[in-house]
Amino acid sequence: MLPEAKYYRPPEKLSWLVKQFEFITYTGKEALTDKFVPREDVSIVFHFRNRPRMIYPIDRELPPVFIAPLTPTANSICMPGGIDTMIITCRPTVLSRLLGISLAPGNDIWVPAPEKLLLPAWEKMRYGSSDAERMEIFASFIITTWHRRYIPDETDRSYDLILKKGINTTLHDITEELQVSERTLQRRFRERLGATPKMLIRLLRINYLWETTSGGGKIDYQDLVFLGRYFDQTHMIKDFKSITGETPDAFFRRNLSMARIFSGK
Numbered sequence: 001m002l003p004e005a006k007y008y009r010p011p012e013k014l015s016w017l018v019k020q021f022e023f024i025t026y027t028g029k030e031a032l033t034d035k036f037v038p039r040e041d042v043s044i045v046f047h048f049r050n051r052p053r054m055i056y057p058i059d060r061e062l063p064p065v066f067i068a069p070l071t072p073t074a075n076s077i078c079m080p081g082g083i084d085t086m087i088i089t090c091r092p093t094v095l096s097r098l099l100g101i102s103l104a105p106g107n108d109i110w111v112p113a114p115e116k117l118l119l120p121a122w123e124k125m126r127y128g129s130s131d132a133e134r135m136e137i138f139a140s141f142i143i144t145t146w147h148r149r150y151i152p153d154e155t156d157r158s159y160d161l162i163l164k165k166g167i168n169t170t171l172h173d174i175t176e177e178l179q180v181s182e183r184t185l186q187r188r189f190r191e192r193l194g195a196t197p198k199m200l201i202r203l204l205r206i207n208y209l210w211e212t213t214s215g216g217g218k219i220d221y222q223d224l225v226f227l228g229r230y231f232d233q234t235h236m237i238k239d240f241k242s243i244t245g246e247t248p249d250a251f252f253r254r255n256l257s258m259a260r261i262f263s264g265k
Contacts, residue, residue, distance in 0.1 A: 001026075001028040001030070002026075002032075002257055002258065002261070003024050003025060003026035003028075003032070003079065003083060003258075003261055004024070004025045004026070005022060005023070005024050005261045006022070006023045006131060007020060007021065007022050007264075008020070008021040008022075008023075008131065008135065009021075010135075011135075011139065013139060013143070014139055014142060016091075016094065016150045017090055017091060017094050017095060017098065017142060017150070018088055018089070018090055018091075019041055019089045019090065019091065020088075020089040020264065021086070021087070021088055021089075021131070021135055022086070022087040022088075022089065022264050023085070023086055023087075023131050023134075024083060024084075024085040024087070024261060025083060025084055025085075026079060026081060026082070026083035027081060027082070028081050029081050030081070031078050031079065031080050031081075032078070032079045032258055033055070033076065033077065033078045033079070033258075034076070034077065034258035034259045034262055035074040035075065035076055035077070035244070035245065035259050035262060035263075036068070036074060036075045036077055036259075036262040036263050037074050037206070037207070037210070037243070037244055037259060037262075037263045038070060038071045038072065038073070038074060038203050038206075038243060039070070039089075039203060039207060039263065039264065040070070040163065040200055040203045040204050040207060041070075041089050041090060041091060041092055042067060042068060042069050042070060042089070042090055042092040042095060042103060042111075042194075043067070043068045043087050043088060043089045043090065043264065044065070044066075044067055044068075044087070044088045044090060044095075044113070044118070045062070045065065045066055045067070045068055045085065045086075045087050046064070046065055046085065046086040046087075046088075046121075046122050046125060047062065047063075047064050047065070047083075047084075047085050048064075048084040048085065048086070048122075048125070048126045049082050049083060049084040050080050050081065050082035050083055051063070051064060052077050052078060052079045052080070052083070052085075053077070053078045053080075054075055054076070054077055054078075054109065055076045055077065055078050056075060056076035057073070057075065057109065058108065058109060060108065062077075062110070063110070063112070063113070064122065065113040065115075065118050065119060065122045066110040066111065066112060066113050067095075067101075067103070067110065067111035067112075067113060068087075068110055068111075069092070069103045069104070069105045069110065069111050069194045069195075070092065070103070070193060070194050070195040070199065070200065070203065071105060071109065071195075072195070072199055072242070072243065073242065073243060073245065074243065074244050074245050075109060077262055079258075079262075086125065086134055086138075087264060088138060089264055091156070091159070092159070092192065092193050092194070093155045093156045093158075093159045093189075093192040093193055094150065094152075094156060096191065096192045096193070096194075097153070097155075097156075097192060098142075098145065098146050098150075099114055099117060099145075100114075101114055102191045102194065103191070103192065103193055103194030104190065104191065104194040105194060111194070117145065120141075121137065121138060121141040124137045124141075125137050125138065154188065155188040155189070155192045155193075157178075158174070158178055158180075158185060158188055158189070158197075159189075159192075159193065159200070161174060161177065161178065162174055162197065162200055162201060162204070163204070166204055166208065167201070167204055167205050167208050167228060167229050168229065169201070170201075171185075171197050171198055171201065174197065182197070185197050202239060202243065203243070205228045205229070205230075205239070206228075206239070206240060206243050206244065208227070208228065209224055209227060209228050209240070209248070210265070211265075212227055213227075213248075213252055219248055219249045219252050219253070221233050221236070221237070221248065221249075224236055224240075224248055236248070
């Protein structure tokens, strides 16, 4: 038995911050284990009942509320029964500015939630009777926290440009177009993104390969090299395994249903 996962696009009033709402419920008795494959965005995670346990790279129960940041490697997670979870996938540079926090993960791999801000929202959403009610409670929380119209700054624009260019770009191309040095771009991203521009581009490549490769059959490594715009097959395999912990062949041949749920796919 797999968990039920439902996905919603944000209303227009939240589209400057939120990319997706995901709701996960699981009433099965068997604990389920798989990976969260890093994405190019971040998520606020609210656990309203039982909480999953991270088992790699650390072994610890996840908090009731936390921020899942950009990370360089996949995390292994074990989900018990009795799960009622809400995940809000956000634009990282906007979220960090809105909450006034750094997105650089600490020793726990996740970013602790600013409790004075997010715990009251968690308390209200915990007793929400529907997905729609919980989303509206979250929208009210955001509007109350950020009273004025959000105006993107240079860090937001830098991040958006990399996402717009996607895998069809290099860091050199980005710095040339923005007319900034690589050091300046790294400084902008350090606190607001918690990852380097190079890491962001690597994550874009891996997630693009996942979205465009159906798997199940024989994996054509040359196709993956071409799709991901890698230098060669060795570079592609090394990068893929570094982030997912598996070779492309092993990853795409197995059942990825749980990994998709954990990774917001």
